[in-house]
Amino acid sequence: MLLALLIPTTPSFAQASAQVRIKIVKAGLLVGGGAGSGVLTYRGRHHPFRISGVSLGFTVGATVGWLEGWASGIREVSDFAGAYSSVGGGAALIDGAQLRNDKGVTMVLQGPKAGVEFAANLSTIMISLK
Numbered sequence: 001m002l003l004a005l006l007i008p009t010t011p012s013f014a015q016a017s018a019q020v021r022i023k024i025v026k027a028g029l030l031v032g033g034g035a036g037s038g039v040l041t042y043r044g045r046h047h048p049f050r051i052s053g054v055s056l057g058f059t060v061g062a063t064v065g066w067l068e069g070w071a072s073g074i075r076e077v078s079d080f081a082g083a084y085s086s087v088g089g090g091a092a093l094i095d096g097a098q099l100r101n102d103k104g105v106t107m108v109l110q111g112p113k114a115g116v117e118f119a120a121n122l123s124t125i126m127i128s129l130k
Helices: 002-006
Strands: 016-042 045-074 082-086 096-101 106-110 113-129
Touching: 016 106, 016 113
Parallel strands: none
Antiparallel strands: 016 045, 045 106, 045 113, 082 096, 082 113, 096 106
């Protein structure tokens, strides 16, 4: 047992929260699309990323959003990239969202948007690190 206390845990195996900032532009008429960029601040380092998305269903309008929040469940920076879907149903990235990817990373985002959008759809968001 003493040996277990003396061996330090490696930071790469520990999960840590990260701050996320995103700017996204969305538009649609029946099928919607969006693109943007952001910065993930993880363990004191800034990691720029690109975001793109497609929504299928009823979508009319155009918006620009500035979202901020937190990502959790990250073990290493590469876990952040991937396909995200909204948690608990509904449309993603409308004034705020809770999103999760297949690596277990969850983002909770909120923020203002400019423009008008009416949507009832399913969305998939892709994030790629630059």
